[in-house]
Amino acid sequence: MEPSSEVVIRQHDYLSGRVLLVNAPTDDLLSNLAHDIEASIWTWNFNEFQYFQKLNAQVHFGTDVPKQDFDQAIVFVPKSKELLNYILHNLVSRLAIGSTIFLVGEKKGGVERAAKQLQPFGNAIKLDSARHCQMWQLTTDKTIKVKALxxxxxxxxxxxxxxxxxxxxxxxxxxxxxxxxxxxxxxxxxxxxxxxxxxxxxxxxxxxxxxxxxxxxxxxxxxxxxxxxxxxxxxxxxxxxxxxxxxxxxxxxxxxxxxxxxxxxxxxxxxxxxxxxxxxxxxxxxxxxxxxxxxxxxxxxxxxxxxxxxxxxxxxxxxxxxxxxxxxxxxxxxxxxxxxxxxx
The missing domain is CATH 3.40.50.150 (Vaccinia Virus protein VP39)
Structure with a gap:
């Protein structure tokens, strides 16, 4: 299992309801989530889409956020700063004030830099730092209007x-x-x-x-x-x-x-x-x-x-x-x- 997924499992008690996994690694994370977690996946990588399809997971491939409702989101840090801004903007536009977005990634992948991109959307705190990874929790304090692609x-x-x-x-x-x-x-x-x-x-x-x-x-x-x-x-x-x-x-x-x-x-x-x-x-x-x-x-x-x-x-x-x-x-x-x- 990827180190970032291990950190998510360490903080499993923070997860509840319908959880959207964004840019999730192709590992065993899904099978390690509790049965009361309704997980879905958003990916723009066709290889990853096919991987999760074979697991019979609820997975969406595309540039847009899945249409189904979700209560929380876990974002695995992408390489691109601009792409992370796009993801966060679209997630916040879909969630009510007071909702939770988690950000997780490896230190060498820029998670500390990425955590600063949470600040415009609400209060962010570091939940964990382990396995050379960090996990952050954002509590949204605003709603925003989605921007066209x-x-x-x-x-x-x-x-x-x-x-x-x-x-x-x-x-x-x-x-x-x-x-x-x-x-x-x-x-x-x-x-x-x-x-x-x-x-x-x-x-x-x-x-x-x-x-x-x-x-x-x-x-x-x-x-x-x-x-x-x-x-x-x-x-x-x-x-x-x-x-x-x-x-x-x-x-x-x-x-x-x-x-x-x-x-x-x-x-x-x-x-x-x-x-x-x-x-x-x-x-x-x-x-x-x-x-x-x-x-x-x-x-x-x-x-x-x-x-x-x-x-x-x-x-x-x-x-x-x-x-x-x-x-x-x-x-x-x-x-x-x-x-x-x-x-x-």
Missing amino acids: AEWVQNYSVATPAGELSICALPGVFSQNRLDVGTAVLLPYLSQVTSGKIADFGCGAGVISAYLSKINPKNRVFALDVDAFALASTQMTFEKNNLPLEQLEIKAVTGIEDAPLFLHAIVSNPPFHQGIQTDYNASETLCKTARRHLKSGGELWIVANRFLNYPLLIEQSFGQCTTKADQQGFKVLFANTQKNLKEA
């Missing part, structure tokens, strides 16, 4: 070879304030991507998806991400730039295994974080198995830190891997299925 967007402009794009990024989405270096290195090469059915794996705020749409109206873009806020951001980016939504298909995925088949190309600035942890599993699996989702002659385009061993993984799967660029600490990697090896 669009009001939480951060906008920034990206100059591309095909003109400027206006990017819409919701709280917690990768590269929320500015274009990241890896995508900036990749963008000039996207005009070389074959046209047709193209998957943007780990679409984030939709920079790559929007550019693929902008440069070729015949492209059909599949925006794939594990994060509901990323998927919503990509759709908002399309709408902001007046790009045709019929070109776009948004899909929540656990990994590249959920991508469509018979694609003309897969393009990715692949993800490497799972919460506050570095996790290369999704991107390494992409390198190893992407060709299963490509047509004959289909292409893989990846940008990644130059120190990663992705060229070797791609070469083992495709038989070859070409470095199209090596600059600012990133490599643009290309492979296609014309020289493919037989499936293992």
Whole structure:
């Protein structure tokens, strides 16, 4: 069990009634709650959603708070400060004055910083400090009006070879304030991507998806991400730039295994974080198995830190891997299925 869940169990007597668990870890916490606790879960991570579904838990996936009523909420601290503000605002808007919201997380995950974000909503006290974690209790002293999702967007402009794009990024989405270096290195090469059915794996705020749409109206873009806020951001980016939504298909995925088949190309600035942890599993699996989702002659385009061993993984799967660029600490990697090896 995660240390943050152990701290919740230590303070179990504070829990009562219908309790909403927000951003809960995928562990055994639910089975350790008393039978009189009616627990439900809100997550925006599709992997976590599927985990709790398999437990037959009451779980909601999306950017919005579940519609069902709840008496208390336990928030497991997310990595993003802006995302925590969004969560707290939405929870307080749903709860009566005097309600309880618990905040729990690891010290290395920033729980002490996060606890300061409770202050605008009421009185907050520290309940526990153990297992390198802290648990805080907020008693709300106000009600607030919920803000529309669009009001939480951060906008920034990206100059591309095909003109400027206006990017819409919701709280917690990768590269929320500015274009990241890896995508900036990749963008000039996207005009070389074959046209047709193209998957943007780990679409984030939709920079790559929007550019693929902008440069070729015949492209059909599949925006794939594990994060509901990323998927919503990509759709908002399309709408902001007046790009045709019929070109776009948004899909929540656990990994590249959920991508469509018979694609003309897969393009990715692949993800490497799972919460506050570095996790290369999704991107390494992409390198190893992407060709299963490509047509004959289909292409893989990846940008990644130059120190990663992705060229070797791609070469083992495709038989070859070409470095199209090596600059600012990133490599643009290309492979296609014309020289493919037989499936293992």
